[in-house]
Amino acid sequence: MAKRKEIRRRDPETRRLAILDAALTVFAAQGFMAAKLDDVADKAGVAKGTIYLHFKDKETLFEEIVRGAVAPVIAKLESIAGPSDLPTATVLDAIFDLFRTEILDTDRKLVLRLVLTEGPRFPRIAEFYHREVVSRGLRLIGDLLRRAASKGELSSAGVADFPQLVFAPLIMALIWDSLFSRIEPLDLKAIFAAHRDALLAASKPGEPT
16 A cells, blocks of 8 residues: 555656556566556556556557567667668677677566467557567668679578577567576577577688688
8 A cells, every 4th residue: 555655656657657667567477368467557656547548458558568669679770770881790789789788688578478389369459569569670770781793792692581590589588487497598609699690691710700
């Protein structure tokens, strides 16, 4: 009760952020289908009706969690993957480091995990995530790979047709983390480096790596 009174005294934006934080925790623990807004309200320290002042329904609440989580990552990806004179290997290293530090090492991985597990049952969630995240990421990576192909930096010309290949180790690492990390932890830096080398053509003697 004391927590709820404290939250009530805060400004609307603070209450909204408290609801988003609580919702991510509840959704991650219970799954999107099983999660109840009563539990979100209780964890956020607000009345259930307060949630509806900010969010139309549970799916809208989830969409706002996604927006808040991915917006800074997409902005950084745009900065990293944009046209530059850097070797593609350097750019890919920066992208994989972004995956590791801004997704896999943070609560943002919970958002992606929820999309993977709940998306098949809730097409609106999958469609929203594709529109807001996947399509934007694929466009940026696709442009990067086409530039790399024009410079002869790819291991195969076909790589440029499938920007999904760059995201593949992120999904694999996320699934592995969920199932097996306690049994056999992954060396993410080493795996990402190996994947980078698989995507790129081997350097010729005298060329920078």
